[in-house]
Amino acid sequence: MFSTEGNLSGDRVRIGRAIHKPPLTQEELERKLQLLGSELNKRMLSRIELGERHVCDIELRFLAIALDVTLDWLVGDCEDPKGNVKLPRTP
Numbered sequence: 001m002f003s004t005e006g007n008l009s010g011d012r013v014r015i016g017r018a019i020h021k022p023p024l025t026q027e028e029l030e031r032k033l034q035l036l037g038s039e040l041n042k043r044m045l046s047r048i049e050l051g052e053r054h055v056c057d058i059e060l061r062f063l064a065i066a067l068d069v070t071l072d073w074l075v076g077d078c079e080d081p082k083g084n085v086k087l088p089r090t091p
Contacts, residue, residue, distance in 0.1 A: 007051045009074045014049040016067035019081060029066055038062040
């Protein structure tokens with residue numbers, strides 16, 4: 001069953017920064033996002049990672065591109081950041 005509380009992608013953004021080659025700081029991720037046209041800043045990223053801010057769909061797309069991971073992985077539907085192993089969906 002899916003959780004209806006919190007922010008599913010917050011932990012994944014933090015993990016995505018850590019597994020990125022080379023690992024990214026929030027400042028470096030902010031710069032990458034700005035180059036893509038996103039307005040997400042370091043404060044917003046921090047709040048996302050802490051589960052204090054929800055992420056809208058366009059922001060998820062920007063984050064996936066900047067972190068070089070799939071949308072499925074960012075929202076917890078996939079075990080592999082590159083999208084190779086999907087989890088079964090529950091109704």
